[in-house]
Amino acid sequence: MLTVGGGRENVDVYFVLSAAPGDSVILTPLNDDGTAAGLAERVGRADLPASVEAAESNDGGPRPRWVWRDTATAYAPLLAAGVRVERCHDLRLSHAILRASSLTAETALARASVSQWDAAAPLQAPGAAGGAGAGTRAGAGAWEHTALFDLSAPQPGDDQTLASARAGAGETEFPGSEPGDARPGEARPGEFRPAEARPGETRPGDARPAETGTRTTATTTVTRTISANEADDLAEFRLQLDAISASPDPNRLRLLLAAESAGALIAAEMSHAGLPWREDVHDELLTELLGPRVAAGLRPERLERLAERIRVETGAAQLNPDSPADVLKALRNAGLTALTTRSWELEKLEHPAIAPLLEYKKLSRLLSANGWSWMEAWVTDGRFVPDYVPGGVVSGRWATRGGGALQLPKQVRRAVTADEGWMLVVADAAQLEPRILAGISGDAAMAGAGRGTDLYAGIVASGAVSTRAEAKVAMLGAMYGATTGESGRLLPRLARAYPTALAFVENAARAGGRGDVVTSRLGRSAPRPGEEWWEAQARAAEGAANDAELSRARQQARDWGRFTRNFVVQASAADWALCWMADLRRTLASFAPLAVPGRAAPPFDREPHLVFFLHDEVIVHTPAERADAVAAALRASAAVATRLLFGSFPIDVPLVVSIVASYADAA
DNA sequence: CGACCCTGCGCG
DNA sequence: AAAGCGCGCAGGGTCG
Incomplete structure (x- = not known):
């Protein structure tokens, strides 16, 4: 043994x-x-x-x-x-x-x-998750790696x-190192970090x-x-x-790798447990909005009626409302000047066909993205089992492969329902990215604006802008690199109030524009631009490019700068979220098992467990009796994550926590 | 028929 | 080009 x-x-x-x-x-x-x-x-x-x-x-x-x-x-x-x-x-x-x-x-x-x-990442075998069955997934024919460790099958x-x-194991004592970060603050020691390696000690x-x-x-x-x-x-x-x-800074990377690996464990566990999903609630919701279920490929009654009305109002008897080209032609024939068929564009138009068209688009989207076919493919035995891809985004965010777990529309969240005797604890890190920006830049004024309050309200209180909406659009503009519009217009005011934070993202953008590498708080770096990018820059620098090429090169440099500007924030937020979840997972595992009736798959049938993660938001499925303790654990872990990243820098990341039976009721 | 791109829209 | 970041997915349309 x-x-x-x-x-x-x-x-x-x-x-x-x-x-x-x-x-x-x-x-x-x-x-x-x-x-x-x-x-x-x-x-x-x-x-x-x-x-x-x-x-x-x-x-x-x-x-x-x-x-x-x-x-x-x-x-x-x-x-x-x-x-x-x-x-x-x-x-x-x-x-x-x-x-x-x-x-x-x-x-x-x-x-x-x-x-x-x-x-x-290798593809997951359907049904490998265990708890829920394989289901019929789109693209199931592409599954290749079904064996246990067959990245390269042993020959x-x-x-x-x-x-x-056998080295003299047990002869020497090797106490673990201090916790991950160089400035660990109040972090509990010994959490999800590998101990100090000792180079040269053989x-x-x-x-x-x-x-x-x-x-x-x-x-x-x-x-x-x-x-x-x-x-x-x-x-x-x-x-x-x-x-x-x-x-x-080895500890920084040790923490990052430990958190990344813990994230991979969590993804596997979430796929094993599945997100509690009431198929009956979902079906009811679809029937109410679309009409009774019909065979795939056909339009449910409600959609068909809307399509007919659009045809009547535009006078295009053969119109297929799913075809943007068709719709555009019909609108033009009806005397409207539409350049695209995007909803926000159509909303500006005044015509009796517009209302049914907008409604059609909304419902048709629901049908194709999260309709009955989707439910059949991705929900089995009361569990939605998506295929998460940890590290699937260069910033460290997760991606998904099939199922669209990262885009669960608010429209269908009613179906996400805790088992009988269980509850969902939904937690959201409020304004995570701007707070992370305050932390990575060390902007004490911005950190102070968010301490214990809504960050955007704090920015308004500081006098930089006059409404919460302005604060939000200005902050997003700063992190995304807006140059025009309302956001661009508000930026100088934000820069006056928070010069440190703004200089930080400005530096990141300049670095990207030069092709330099930028790095997250814990050490995840953005990729370098590709060969084509460098060639364009080189030609521009040598004066070998014509005007079109020159402006294209400059455009590409600005584009990459916007990417790196956002990367330092997004990737550091991902660092934080991984630390948050890793610490939470450890706490949840320490909860005493509780004998409650439920349908959660072992080993999670008696204790709270993570069932969903979306960038800055998690859902824990828990025996109702433990819901308050879970809420407390979520907050404690958020504090741990904040200290792991920022040490003693005075910043907090408050959570909005809801204890609900249905995801739709979360704040 | 599949491979691919485009459009549009869902999420953060 | 909605003003700017990161994604996934479905359906239409085109090409080979």
């Missing part, structure tokens, strides 16, 4: 999980500096959940950190078996961050050639030999994981055969540890 750290306490031990031939997995225990911590063990996949659970229990000792290529693929089968892990290190996500980060720019990892570690011929020497008998051959040491020598996968994983992990310790 697996043991961790020979019973020592306060030692981070990693278990690297690698696919091995014969439907098995190799677990290699490592110390936090990448040296061997014990003998590797081979476990059949069927027995893996039990082994993992045993290591997680460890009699009150430290929990291991699981190191694996891809959390979604590795963790889903564990969850399906009801087994949860506390911490992990996602090699692929970590690689992506370290590859791009300005903090690890000169490391071997950053200079390595493009490899399997730079590949996109028997690929095996090589490596000495894995003990006799340690085997470098990537070494081959047999090594005799003062203790024991073990020679065994390992798969190419295992060698790759160990080598990559070491490369990452080296890159981190070589960075100017």
Whole structure:
């Protein structure tokens, strides 16, 4: 059976999980500096959940950190078996961050050639989430990776030999480092962070994981055969540890990677649990708005009536209201000058066809995006199970693949309903991005404007602008790089009141315009512009470009500047949100199980668990009895995240928390 | 028929 | 070009 750290306490031990031939997995225990911590063990996949659970229990000792290529693929089968892990290190996500980060720019990892570690997230097998079934998903034919760890399936011929020497585990005490950030503030120690790695500290008998051959040491020598996968994983992990310790601020990156990996665990857990979804409520809502369900491809009654009215009012008997070109032609024939068929554009027009057209567009959108077909494809057994893609956006935001989980319209949120005896705790970080801007720029005036209050109201109170709406549009303009319109007009006033914050985003924009790399609070860097961009800039700088090319080059430089201007804010907000959720997850896991009737999938059937995340908002599904405690935990974790990012800088990120039966009732 | 782009709109 | 960031998705339309 697996043991961790020979019973020592306060030692981070990693278990690297690698696919091995014969439907098995190799677990290699490592110390936090990448040296061997014990003998590797081979476990059949069927027995893996039990082994993992045993290591997680460890009699009150430290929990291991699981190191694996891809959390979604590795963790889903564990969850399906009801087994949860506390911490992990996602090699692929970590690689992506370290590859791009300005903090690890000169490391071997950053200079390595493009490899399997730079590949996109593997696709999830339908139904891998466990709790809910596979369903019929659009594009299901594209699923490829169904096996456990098959990013590159092990070939028997690929095996090589490596000495894995048992180093004197247990001989030396390695207390964990202080918590992640250089300015940890009041953060609770020891949370979701890997302990300090110790470069240069090598003990006799340690085997470098990537070494081959047999090594005799003062203790024991073990020679065994390992798969190419295992060698790759160990080598990559070491490369990452080296890159981190070589960075100017290792703790910053350790925190980021721990939070990113925790996010991957959360995504897997949310897909396992699913978002509670009342199909009957959804169906009722659709029927009320659209008319009774009809076969896919047909228009429900209400839509058909609207389409007919539009045809009558425009005099276009054959009009297809789903075709923008058709609609445009019909409007012109009716004497209207419309350039596009966008709703906000049509709203300005005065004509009897406009009202039914706008209503048609609204309802038709509901039908195609979240109608019955969508429900059939994505909701199973009362759970909406989207496929989250942690790290799917360069800023660190998540993406989704299918299901449109990040665009759940307010129209259908009524269907998101807690199980009987359970509640939803919905929490939203109010005005997160401008607050993050105040934090990263160190703008005390802006931070002060938001302390304990609505930030936009605080900006109004400072006298910079006169209404909340103005404050909001001006702030958004500052973060997005508005140059014209109301937003552009208000910017100078904002800049006078908050010069530090405005200078910060201005600098980020200038850096981007030069092609320089910008970086989030915790160390996630934006990509550099592509080859084409550089070529255009070079031609412009050499004076080789004609007027059109010159203005295009300048335009591209401004565009990239707007991207980097926004990146520093958006990516730092994503840093914060990941820390928030990671800390929350740890707290929720510590709640005593509660025997309540419910339909939540084990291991979450007796305790609060995250079911939804959207940039600055989360939903926790909880036994009703625990709802208040969950609300308190959400606030506490927000405070932890704020301290982890900003230390003692006097800033707060207040939450708007609602305890509701239905998502539609959240504030 | 699929691959691809465009339009439009949902979310933050 | 709604004034400016980041996304995903569906449907129409075109091309090969």
